[in-house]
Amino acid sequence: MKDIQKNNPSKNYSADSIKVLKGLEAVRKRPGMYIGDTDDGSGLHHMVFEVVDNSIDEAIVGFCKKITITMHKDNTVTVEDDGRGIPVDVHKGEKKSAAEVIMTQLHSGGKFDQNSYKVSGGLHGVGVSVVNALSEKLDLTVFRDQKEYFISFKNGKTVSPINFIKKTKKSGTKITFLPSKDIFSSIKFNASTLHKKMRELAFLNKGLQINLIDETHAKIKLYESKYSGGITEFVSFLDQKKSILANKNEKAAFKKPLYLMGERRNIIVECSFQWNAGFSEEVLAFTNNIQQKDGGTHLLGFRSALTRIINKYLAEKNLAKKNKVTVGGEDIKEGLTAVLSIKMPDPKFSSQTKDKLVSSEIRNIVESIISDKVTIWFDQNPSVLRVVLDKVLQAAIARDLARKTRDSVRRKGTLELSGLPGKLADCQISKMEGTELFIVEGDSAGGSAKQGRTREFQAVLPLRGKILNTYINENKKINGFNGSHENRALSKMMSSNEIVTLINALGTGFRNFDIENLRYEKIIIMTDADVDGSHIRTLLLTFFNNQPFNQLIEKGHLYLAQPPLFKITKGTKSVYIKNEKELEKYILKSSENAVKKLTKTALEKFISNEKKKLRIQRFKGLGEMNPEELWQTTLNPENRTLLRVEYSKGTKEKSKEDRNIIKILMGDEVAPRKNFIISKALEVENLDI
Numbered sequence: 001m002k003d004i005q006k007n008n009p010s011k012n013y014s015a016d017s018i019k020v021l022k023g024l025e026a027v028r029k030r031p032g033m034y035i036g037d038t039d040d041g042s043g044l045h046h047m048v049f050e051v052v053d054n055s056i057d058e059a060i061v062g063f064c065k066k067i068t069i070t071m072h073k074d075n076t077v078t079v080e081d082d083g084r085g086i087p088v089d090v091h092k093g094e095k096k097s098a099a100e101v102i103m104t105q106l107h108s109g110g111k112f113d114q115n116s117y118k119v120s121g122g123l124h125g126v127g128v129s130v131v132n133a134l135s136e137k138l139d140l141t142v143f144r145d146q147k148e149y150f151i152s153f154k155n156g157k158t159v160s161p162i163n164f165i166k167k168t169k170k171s172g173t174k175i176t177f178l179p180s181k182d183i184f185s186s187i188k189f190n191a192s193t194l195h196k197k198m199r200e201l202a203f204l205n206k207g208l209q210i211n212l213i214d215e216t217h218a219k220i221k222l223y224e225s226k227y228s229g230g231i232t233e234f235v236s237f238l239d240q241k242k243s244i245l246a247n248k249n250e251k252a253a254f255k256k257p258l259y260l261m262g263e264r265r266n267i268i269v270e271c272s273f274q275w276n277a278g279f280s281e282e283v284l285a286f287t288n289n290i291q292q293k294d295g296g297t298h299l300l301g302f303r304s305a306l307t308r309i310i311n312k313y314l315a316e317k318n319l320a321k322k323n324k325v326t327v328g329g330e331d332i333k334e335g336l337t338a339v340l341s342i343k344m345p346d347p348k349f350s351s352q353t354k355d356k357l358v359s360s361e362i363r364n365i366v367e368s369i370i371s372d373k374v375t376i377w378f379d380q381n382p383s384v385l386r387v388v389l390d391k392v393l394q395a396a397i398a399r400d401l402a403r404k405t406r407d408s409v410r411r412k413g414t415l416e417l418s419g420l421p422g423k424l425a426d427c428q429i430s431k432m433e434g435t436e437l438f439i440v441e442g443d444s445a446g447g448s449a450k451q452g453r454t455r456e457f458q459a460v461l462p463l464r465g466k467i468l469n470t471y472i473n474e475n476k477k478i479n480g481f482n483g484s485h486e487n488r489a490l491s492k493m494m495s496s497n498e499i500v501t502l503i504n505a506l507g508t509g510f511r512n513f514d515i516e517n518l519r520y521e522k523i524i525i526m527t528d529a530d531v532d533g534s535h536i537r538t539l540l541l542t543f544f545n546n547q548p549f550n551q552l553i554e555k556g557h558l559y560l561a562q563p564p565l566f567k568i569t570k571g572t573k574s575v576y577i578k579n580e581k582e583l584e585k586y587i588l589k590s591s592e593n594a595v596k597k598l599t600k601t602a603l604e605k606f607i608s609n610e611k612k613k614l615r616i617q618r619f620k621g622l623g624e625m626n627p628e629e630l631w632q633t634t635l636n637p638e639n640r641t642l643l644r645v646e647y648s649k650g651t652k653e654k655s656k657e658d659r660n661i662i663k664i665l666m667g668d669e670v671a672p673r674k675n676f677i678i679s680k681a682l683e684v685e686n687l688d689i
């Protein structure tokens with residue numbers, strides 16, 4: 001407030017500096033134009049706001065500390081302040097006291113004079129004379145120069161000139177008015193409407209005490225508003241309100257909202273903001289204490305400053321690139337609560353209602369003040385910066401995720417009317433019981449499986465290439481503040497189109513995962529018996545190990561198919577063998593008698609001789625099997641072997657040990673994995689490289 005005082009020439013006020021523009025008849029003829037709607041209550045309440053705004057002007061220039069508004073039983077309202085008091089000296093041209101001129105002439109009063117600039121608000125900036133014109137009765141008491149003066153009006157017309165009443169130590173202005181019943185449909189004031197506005201004004205004018213006394217009921221009510229924290233307290237208040245409305249504790253990102261203030265070219269910019277864990281945005285913009293619900297140039301300046309700064313820090317720390325996202329204004333908005341308040345002479349608005357600020361020079365001024373101050377703030381508070389960057393990144397990641405899901409839904413829609421992924425060859429039975437989904441590697445295996453299956457209860461989903469490693473460290477919680485860990489985890493999974501397709505086929509969903517919606521009883525991973533195949537199997541198992549998909553493991557829905565590795569043909573007869581061990585067993589068994597006589601070393605020689613007699617085919621991939629072979633060996637429930645995926649030692653849930661091994665094998669750290677491999681190297685029997 002003091003800052004304005006320095007530049008404020010109104011201290012040298014004299015009655016001469018008041019310009020007389022026109023009379024009040026126009027106001028009574030078209031009250032709506034000056035005060036707002038006279039039927040819905042808004043105009044009626046603006047009567048009070050208009051008077052209070054004049055007192056606020058006194059507060060802005062540093063002379064008024066307290067404003068009291070009293071609602072009386074007879075519908076009159078009193079607004080009293082402890083400012084300098086309306087001047088009472090005689091206006092030379094008008095031969096009336098300045099107080100009388102101010103109260104009876106439209107557009108008179110210091111604020112319309114360039115020489116006695118004030119940053120006054122007021123809904124229409126029309127001045128107290130409008131209130132006088134629309135009041136059946138108005139009493140003005142001025143406490144100034146140790147004297148008390150009184151003057152009264154009826155429907156805007158002076159009853160008798162201003163009178164000295166008595167000596168006083170008080171200083172200030174007291175206005176009591178009764179709105180005209182000829183003008184307003186109802187003259188009953190609403191305490192909560194007044195209280196809300198008074199609280200807002202108290203937030204916007206740090207340290208100013210505004211009391212509202214409601215005497216209209218048997219029990220007198222007092223509403224006190226005074227905020228030494230100003231707009232910082234306003235932001236905390238709005239944030240709490242948001243939390244209550246959302247019906248959950250949306251924890252704030254940092255302890256106290258950030259606050260900054262700066263002045264450039266006679267324009268004061270004040271701003272405070274905070275992020276919380278919610279999604280909604282609330283940014284209020286004010287010019288000279290009046291809110292612009294449609295924003296304007298000041299808000300544009302604020303937004304571009306914030307977006308620029310945050311992107312600058314993200315780039316410096318290489319964070320956007322690392323997370324493969326681009327951060328935009330909408331990510332910064334998420335969970336943001338802000339109050340932007342500027343005070344400037346002669347603001348330009350797009351309309352009478354002042355809902356949008358259009359003064360063009362303001363954008364750059366606000367942007368540069370906010371950029372400078374917020375940069376300093378972030379540099380001095382690196383921990384706050386970290387939380388902000390993390391929050392914004394999470395929003396960007398989640399947005400990216402939502403887009404991917406949308407795209408996948410769209411793709412689905414264009415490829416198949418059923419809403420299932422296009423690559424899925426679904427089964428015919430619609431109920432879940434007794435059905436199986438084979439997840440196979442590559443299109444050629446997919447082709448064999450699609451032809452070899454029993455269409456009635458078996459579905460086939462071919463995956464193209466390798467899915468990403470979706471290992472997510474479940475013990476890691478990121479500052480516990482916005483569920484960001486889950487977002488990050490999901491986003492990691494969703495970055496693979498193959499997994500989005502898989503989840504769509506499963507039917508469970510992922511954000512609102514529900515195992516009840518699982519579309520198949522058995523989910524069977526069927527990969528080739530080579531290194532790539534085992535790798536893909538590992539990656540799929542890693543995916544199913546993540547929450548919430550691990551419920552499929554816990555409930556026993558996940559299986560591994562056991563396709564054969566060898567086909568042995570002896571004459572016209574063929575047998576399929578799972579692995580090397582089984583192959584040896586087969587050969588030994590087929591020549592059991594001969595074997596009995598062999599010594600251990602000659603053992604091995606025999607096998608290699610027998611092998612030569614047989615035609616042994618090693619399947620390099622499932623694609624090499626014809627559909628009939630695949631059915632006979634791997635798909636047919638009568639012949640096949642399936643391995644059920646379980647957590648170790650028959651436990652339904654993951655043990656600490658399981659967790660640890662999964663972390664070693666799939667986590668980002670290389671060293672523990674290397675140690676594990678070295679320690680197990682000697683146990684390796686079948687190395688396929």
Ligand code: 0RA
Pocket residue numbers: 010011012013051054055058081083084085086087102109110128173
């Ligand atoms: C014109 C000039 C000055 C003060 C005011 C009006 C004034 C108006 C209202 C209305 C309610 N309370 C008010 N307080 C002050 C400046 C007077 C000076 O320079 O001393």
